Amino acid sequence: MRKKIGLLLAVLLICSVIVGVPGKQSTVRAQDDGPQYAGLDKDLSGITIRFAGIGGQPYEAMYDSFKVFEEATGAKVEIVFLGDGFEIDRYLKQNYAAGTVDFDVAWNHTSFTAQYVDFVEDMRQYFTEEELAPFSPAILDAATIDGKLTLIPRHADISAMHYRTDLFGNADYQAQFESEYGYPLAPPTTIAEMYDMAEFFTNVTKDTDSPVYGTQFAGKEEALAGRFYELLVANGGNYFNEDWEPIFDNEAGVATAQWMRDLYENGYIPPDTPNNIWPEVAQNFCDGKVAFYLEWYGWYSYFQDPNSCAVAGKFGLTRGPVGTAGDVHTGWAGAHAFSIPKDAENKEAAAQLIKFLTSERVAYEESQLGLLAVRGDVWGRLIAEAGASEDPLAVPRLELAQQQIAEDFFTPPLFADWISFTDLWFPTLQSIMLGDVSVEEGLAQAVEETTGLMEDLGYYD
Amino acid sequence: MLSLLTERFSSGVFVIMNAFTQVMGIIWRLLPFGYLWNLVPYDRRRTIFPLLLIVPTVIIILMVVLYPLGYSVYVSFTPLNMLRYEKTFHFEQSTMWRNYERLKDDEIFIRSLKNTILFLAVTVNTEFVLGLLLSQLMARVTWGQGLLRTILMIPMMFAPVLVGFQFAWFFNASVGLVNNAMTSLGLMQLNDPKPWLVDKPTGMIALMIASIWMNVPIMTIILLAGTLSLPNELYEAAEVDGAGFLNQFRHITLPLLRPFILIALTIRSLDVSRAYDIVRIMTNGGPAHRTEMIWTYAGRMAIRSNRYGMASAISMAGVILGILFTLYLFRQLVKSRVVY
Incomplete structure (x- = not known):
C-alpha cells in the first residue's frame, strides 16, 4: 500500500513538473496568442509599492489585477489614495509641494502633467524604446516636456459627435431642414452646421410630446474651458502664442464665444447649462433631451443600455466637426496615465508595476469596459474581435476612435497652470454666455486677467 | 486657512512648541524657581501669580491663532503659488501691495463682497423675524412644547453640505422638485424650465x-429661551394697566429680549459672514460669479488655482468683515445691558 502511494506521488510529481506547477507562472501567462502581461519578470518579494490613483467605477476595475502582480512578483501593492480626477490632482499637488510624497506610483493625465513635471521621473529611464513602441506616439509626444517623458499612458479619451439616429433619420425633418437651410440633414461636420441643426431641432420639436434641445456642452470649470478650446482650435485660434501671451480675444475667439452665447441666448442648449458638468450632460442625452453633442467615448456602454437610457440603440457616432480653419477637427483629448514621483522609495518596483498596469493584457481587459486603448497592439485585437459583435456600432465606433486618436488628438496647452487658467477663464466665458458682458468685453477682460496670472507665475521674466 | 498652509502652519507651530518646551526644560533645570519666587516682594505676588497662570493660555492662543493669522497676512503680501513655492514665496517691498491693488480694481472681488453683505443682511434679518415670530408663538403653546421644539430642531441636525445638496436638487432645472411641482400645477411649460440657480436674482x-x-431653528431656540426667562410680574402689571398684546410685546418683551436678540444676531452674523459650505455645494459662486462670496472666491483661488498669495489677500477682507460685525454687535450688546 505504502509503495502504491509512493508510486502515485512520484507520478504526480513528474506530471506536475511536465505540465508546470499551477501557481505563479500559470496565472500570469496568458494564452499564447492572447494579450500578454508585462512587468512580472523581477522578484520583488518583501517590497511594498504604494499607489495613489484615480477612483471611480470605470477606473477601479483595473486595480483588481493587482493580485496577479502581487502573486507573480511577491510585491505588495498598497493603495494610499483613490479619488476623482480633481481630488487626486489636489492630493498629488499638495504632497509634491509639501515634500510629503507617500506613494511610489502616481496617477497622471496629459492635461495635468505639466504641473507635475518637476516632481516626477523621466519614464525613459525605466522603459526601453521597444517597450514604448506600442504606445500612441501622439500621446507620448504630448507627454514629453523639455525632453522628459513624464508619464506612461493607460487609456485615452476624445470626444466624438453623438447624434440621435431617430431624429436625423426622420424623413419629415429631413425634408423640412433641406427646404429651410438649403443642404441635407446629416450629422454635423462643421461648427456652423452644428448651430443650424441645433436651431432646427429645438424649434421643430418644441411643441411635440418630446421636445429636445439641439445640442449641449458642459457649462462650467475646465470642462467648459476645454470645450471652448477645441472649438477655438478648430476655428484657427489658440489660447496662447509661443511666448505664453494670451491671444484668444482675436477673431477666432470672438467667433467661438459668440457661437456659445447665441446657442444659450436662443435656448438651443439647456437653460441650466452653466451649472452642468459631465454627468448632467450625459444624463440629458441618455434621457433623450438632446439631439446631438460632443461626448467622450467612456459613456458608450451606459448609453447603449436600454435599462438606463432612452437613446439605447438610437444613436450614432461621427468625427468631431471642423471650424473655420477648414481642416482642423475638434479633438481636445487626454490620456490617463501613471508616473513615478522623484521622491518615491521604490522606483524600480514602481516601474515594474506600471509596466504591468499598462501591459497589453491589462490594457486589453480594461478596453473591454469601454475605455479607449492607447496601445496599437490592443486596437488591432479589439477591432478584429468587434466584427463578431451584434452591436452594429461596435466596429465603426472603434475605427472612429482609433482614427480620432491618431489624427485629431490634441492636448490643452501644456503648462503647469492650465487648471489655474481655466478657473480664471471659465466664469468670464459664462458671463459672456449669460449676456452679463459683451463678447468683446468679456474676452478683453479675460485676456487682461490671464496676463496678470502669467506675470505672477513668472512666464514673462 | 487651507490644508497645505495648515500643514505648514502646524509644522511651524510644532517647531515653536518643541523649541519652547526645550527652552522651558532648560530654564526649569537651571533656575531655582523657589528662590526666584521668594525674591518677589510679598505685596506684588498677588498681582504676578494670576499673570503666570494665564501664560500657557496666551502662548497657545499666540500659536494657534496669531501665528497663522500673521503668516496669512505675510502670505497676502507675496505672490505665493504652491507649485512654485521656492520661486514665489518671497517678499519684495516694491510688489508687496500688488495683491491688494488688484483686489481694489477686481470687479469679482467687489461683487463677492457685496454678495456676502447682501446674503448676510437678508438671511440674518429674515431668520431673526421668523425666529422671533416662532419663538413668541411657541412660548404660548401650553401642551406639547417639547415635541414642537424637537421637530423645530430637525433642520439643525443636517450637515450644511447635505442641506446644500438637498436644495440644489430642489432648484435643479431638469429634475428639481420646484420645477416639477410648477409643471404639474400648470405654472410652467415642460420645455421651458426655469434655471433657478443660474438666473439673477433667483440664484x-x-x-x-x-x-x-x-x-x-437656532434663532428660535435662543429667543424662546429668552422669552421663557422673562419675569411674569411685568406682564401681569401691564395687563392690569390695560396693555394689549402688541403693547406688551413692544414695551416689555422686545426691550427685555434685546440681549438675547443681540447674542443670536452675533452668532448668526459671524456664521453667515463665513458662508461657504452651502454655497460651495449649490452654486460654488457661479455661474459667472453671480453668487460669488468672499470665501468661495478665496477657496477657489487657493485650492484650485494654487494662488495662495491672492487668496490670503481676499481672506483678509473676510476677516475684517467678520471683525467689524463682531465689534458692532458687541457694542450694541453692551449698550443693551440696561438694568430695569
Whole structure:
C-alpha cells in the first residue's frame, strides 16, 4: 500500500513538473496568442509599492489585477489614495509641494502633467524604446516636456459627435431642414452646421410630446474651458502664442464665444447649462433631451443600455466637426496615465508595476469596459474581435476612435497652470454666455486677467 | 486657512512648541524657581501669580491663532503659488501691495463682497423675524412644547453640505422638485424650465432660502429661551394697566429680549459672514460669479488655482468683515445691558 502511494506521488510529481506547477507562472501567462502581461519578470518579494490613483467605477476595475502582480512578483501593492480626477490632482499637488510624497506610483493625465513635471521621473529611464513602441506616439509626444517623458499612458479619451439616429433619420425633418437651410440633414461636420441643426431641432420639436434641445456642452470649470478650446482650435485660434501671451480675444475667439452665447441666448442648449458638468450632460442625452453633442467615448456602454437610457440603440457616432480653419477637427483629448514621483522609495518596483498596469493584457481587459486603448497592439485585437459583435456600432465606433486618436488628438496647452487658467477663464466665458458682458468685453477682460496670472507665475521674466 | 498652509502652519507651530518646551526644560533645570519666587516682594505676588497662570493660555492662543493669522497676512503680501513655492514665496517691498491693488480694481472681488453683505443682511434679518415670530408663538403653546421644539430642531441636525445638496436638487432645472411641482400645477411649460440657480436674482435667493431653512431653528431656540426667562410680574402689571398684546410685546418683551436678540444676531452674523459650505455645494459662486462670496472666491483661488498669495489677500477682507460685525454687535450688546 505504502509503495502504491509512493508510486502515485512520484507520478504526480513528474506530471506536475511536465505540465508546470499551477501557481505563479500559470496565472500570469496568458494564452499564447492572447494579450500578454508585462512587468512580472523581477522578484520583488518583501517590497511594498504604494499607489495613489484615480477612483471611480470605470477606473477601479483595473486595480483588481493587482493580485496577479502581487502573486507573480511577491510585491505588495498598497493603495494610499483613490479619488476623482480633481481630488487626486489636489492630493498629488499638495504632497509634491509639501515634500510629503507617500506613494511610489502616481496617477497622471496629459492635461495635468505639466504641473507635475518637476516632481516626477523621466519614464525613459525605466522603459526601453521597444517597450514604448506600442504606445500612441501622439500621446507620448504630448507627454514629453523639455525632453522628459513624464508619464506612461493607460487609456485615452476624445470626444466624438453623438447624434440621435431617430431624429436625423426622420424623413419629415429631413425634408423640412433641406427646404429651410438649403443642404441635407446629416450629422454635423462643421461648427456652423452644428448651430443650424441645433436651431432646427429645438424649434421643430418644441411643441411635440418630446421636445429636445439641439445640442449641449458642459457649462462650467475646465470642462467648459476645454470645450471652448477645441472649438477655438478648430476655428484657427489658440489660447496662447509661443511666448505664453494670451491671444484668444482675436477673431477666432470672438467667433467661438459668440457661437456659445447665441446657442444659450436662443435656448438651443439647456437653460441650466452653466451649472452642468459631465454627468448632467450625459444624463440629458441618455434621457433623450438632446439631439446631438460632443461626448467622450467612456459613456458608450451606459448609453447603449436600454435599462438606463432612452437613446439605447438610437444613436450614432461621427468625427468631431471642423471650424473655420477648414481642416482642423475638434479633438481636445487626454490620456490617463501613471508616473513615478522623484521622491518615491521604490522606483524600480514602481516601474515594474506600471509596466504591468499598462501591459497589453491589462490594457486589453480594461478596453473591454469601454475605455479607449492607447496601445496599437490592443486596437488591432479589439477591432478584429468587434466584427463578431451584434452591436452594429461596435466596429465603426472603434475605427472612429482609433482614427480620432491618431489624427485629431490634441492636448490643452501644456503648462503647469492650465487648471489655474481655466478657473480664471471659465466664469468670464459664462458671463459672456449669460449676456452679463459683451463678447468683446468679456474676452478683453479675460485676456487682461490671464496676463496678470502669467506675470505672477513668472512666464514673462 | 487651507490644508497645505495648515500643514505648514502646524509644522511651524510644532517647531515653536518643541523649541519652547526645550527652552522651558532648560530654564526649569537651571533656575531655582523657589528662590526666584521668594525674591518677589510679598505685596506684588498677588498681582504676578494670576499673570503666570494665564501664560500657557496666551502662548497657545499666540500659536494657534496669531501665528497663522500673521503668516496669512505675510502670505497676502507675496505672490505665493504652491507649485512654485521656492520661486514665489518671497517678499519684495516694491510688489508687496500688488495683491491688494488688484483686489481694489477686481470687479469679482467687489461683487463677492457685496454678495456676502447682501446674503448676510437678508438671511440674518429674515431668520431673526421668523425666529422671533416662532419663538413668541411657541412660548404660548401650553401642551406639547417639547415635541414642537424637537421637530423645530430637525433642520439643525443636517450637515450644511447635505442641506446644500438637498436644495440644489430642489432648484435643479431638469429634475428639481420646484420645477416639477410648477409643471404639474400648470405654472410652467415642460420645455421651458426655469434655471433657478443660474438666473439673477433667483440664484442668490435659492442660497438664502437654504440657509434660512437651516438656521431659523437656532434663532428660535435662543429667543424662546429668552422669552421663557422673562419675569411674569411685568406682564401681569401691564395687563392690569390695560396693555394689549402688541403693547406688551413692544414695551416689555422686545426691550427685555434685546440681549438675547443681540447674542443670536452675533452668532448668526459671524456664521453667515463665513458662508461657504452651502454655497460651495449649490452654486460654488457661479455661474459667472453671480453668487460669488468672499470665501468661495478665496477657496477657489487657493485650492484650485494654487494662488495662495491672492487668496490670503481676499481672506483678509473676510476677516475684517467678520471683525467689524463682531465689534458692532458687541457694542450694541453692551449698550443693551440696561438694568430695569
